[in-house]
Amino acid sequence: xxxxxxxxxxxxNFFALFPIIMTILSPYSLTDGGGxxxxxxxxxxxxxxxxxxxxxxxxxxxxxxLAIDCLLTLLAFLFTESxxxxxxxxxxxxxxxxxxxxxxxxIWSCDIKESFLxxxxxxxxxxxxxxxxxxxxxxxxxxxxDGKLFLPLGEGSYFGGLFDRNTKxxxxxxxxxxPSYLAFF
Numbered sequence: 001x002x003x004x005x006x007x008x009x010x011x012x013n014f015f016a017l018f019p020i021i022m023t024i025l026s027p028y029s030l031t032d033g034g035g036x037x038x039x040x041x042x043x044x045x046x047x048x049x050x051x052x053x054x055x056x057x058x059x060x061x062x063x064x065x066l067a068i069d070c071l072l073t074l075l076a077f078l079f080t081e082s083x084x085x086x087x088x089x090x091x092x093x094x095x096x097x098x099x100x101x102x103x104x105x106x107i108w109s110c111d112i113k114e115s116f117l118x119x120x121x122x123x124x125x126x127x128x129x130x131x132x133x134x135x136x137x138x139x140x141x142x143x144x145x146d147g148k149l150f151l152p153l154g155e156g157s158y159f160g161g162l163f164d165r166n167t168k169x170x171x172x173x174x175x176x177x178x179p180s181y182l183a184f185f
Contacts, residue, residue: 015107016115018046020123023185024175029154037154040096047099050106059105066101070094124185127174131182134172138162147175 021042028038050056073090130147137144148159157177164171173179 013115013119016112016119018042018107019104019116020120023181024123024149025151027153027157027159027177028149028151029157030152032152033155034152035155038151043096043099043103046103050102056102057105057109059101059108062101062105062108066094066097069097127176127182127185131172131174134162134174135170138170138172147173149175 022039025038025042030036030038030041073094077087077090130145134144134147144162146159146162153159159177160171160173162170162172171179172182174182176182176185
């Protein structure tokens with residue numbers, strides 16, 4: 001009995017950590033410049049785990065939003081005259097969003113509010129501390145850590161330096177690609 005409770009608490013802590021880790025790992029891929037992102041692999045593994053555990057849950061409001069999004073995308077595709085539209089990419093995005101909804105529906109159904117807030121607060125403190133250190137050391141002229149993890153960046157992902165290329169303004173961003181992503185977190 002005790003072991004199943006421990007497993008349950010570990011699962012709850014993992015479910016609480018999953019959305020937070022995904023925000024930090026989003027620009028990284030399996031290979032440098034590759035199109036297979038680490039988040040996509042983690043998402044598929046999590047969806048497969050939930051499928052084999054027969055723990056798939058459909059949170060209807062989230063799926064209603066996905067259906068509306070797919071409908072609007074289809075309408076935009078039909079009324080766009082551009083030859084640059086990529087139906088295959090749109091289908092891939094829809095599949096990935098559907099997987100995210102499966103996983104997040106399960107996370108939403110778990111009682112993880114306290115664990116999520118505790119983990120988010122801890123990661124937030126670490127990110128804020130790094131941003132403050134980046135600001136202090138970069139202001140003093142030191143070439144300080146830019147927040148990029150030691151993982152390959154995916155296609156289209158770019159970590160700017162601590163100083164903007166165009167304006168030379170200091171833009172700390174902690175572990176995120178952009179300062180705005182840190183602000184959202």
